[in-house]
Amino acid sequence: MNNGLPKISIRRAAIVSGIAILIMTLAAVVATDLTIGPLVIPDNPSVTVDNINTDQILFRIGIFSWLVVLICDLVIAWGLYIFLRPVNKYISLVSAWLRLIYAAILGTSILNYTSVLTLLDSEFYSATFGQEYVKxxxxxxxxxxxxxxxFGLVIFGMHIFLLGYLGLKSDLIPKLLSVFLIIGSVGYLLINLFTLIIPENQELIQILQWIFILPMLSEVVLGLWLLIKAKRFLTVS
Known part of the structure; x- marks a missing residue:
């Protein structure tokens, strides 16, 4: 019976991680492409503020979606640690901590959006400092x-790299998928480092996004694969 417990935990971890990855992906799409994303107009603060003020419900849905992403990231960090622990306990632990650090950064980032609502919902700031200051x-x-x-996605890229590395060192993740995870991690690192260091070079950043778009989606494939292949992990010790 004791020998069976780790096997069951690995299977459950695979299922939980797979479900959380898919939910996180859907929530991220809602947050970035369907709610907050369309409201934010690059290089046009006045229109952006008017959009958010006019459609606060959509903005709130976006914040809720980011909270779902945050919760899923916490679950995924735990699930993938359990799943990959038999490969290398220490590297799996480091990978989990990197995702937790990323989640903490994401959490503090979301606070920026909640502060936007505070400014919009209170007339005190406009009356005291003026509308232009609030905008x-x-x-x-x-x-x-x-x-x-x-900045958080740079940390996330390191996490994805370790996932790919652990996949290459085991039979738990297909080798091709592991390679794509590693390539995707390079994409996360390059795109977000350039975004932080040379944000004005949007042309280069867009080129990198097109180059790495498929490898950066490899975590979604990993989530699907974990759900489809979960039964086989009953035999993994």
């Missing part, structure tokens, strides 16, 4: 989310 603060907070999240 400037909101624009700062929106951009600060992007900057903080980019």
């Amino acid at each position: 400037g603060q909101i624009w700062f907070l929106v951009n600060n989310f992007d900057t903080s999240w980019s």
Whole structure:
């Protein structure tokens, strides 16, 4: 019976991780492409603030979606640690901690959006400091989310690299998928480092996004694969 417990935990960890990865992906799409993303107009703070103020419900849905992403990241960090612990306990632990650090950075980034709502919902700031000041603060907070999240995604890229490395060292993850995870980690690192260091070079950043778009989606494939192949992990010790 004791020998069976680790096997069951690995299977459950695979299922939980797979479900959390897929939910996280859907929530991230809602947050970036369907709610907050369309409201933010690059290099146009006035229109952005007007968009957010006009459609606060959509903005709140976006914040909720980011909270779902955050919770899923915490679950995934735990699940993948359990799943990959038999390969190398220490590297798996480091990988989990990197994802937890990323989640902490994401959490602080989300606070920027909640602060936007505070500014919009209170007439005190507009009456005391003026409407233009409030707009400037909101624009700062929106951009600060992007900057903080980019920093977090550098840490996330390190986490993805270790996932790929552990996959190559075992039979738990297909070798091809592991290679794509490693390539995707390079994409996360390059794109977000350049975003932080040379944000004005959007052309280069967009080129890198197109080059690494498929490898950076490899975690989604990993989530699907964990769900489809979960039964086989009953035999993994």
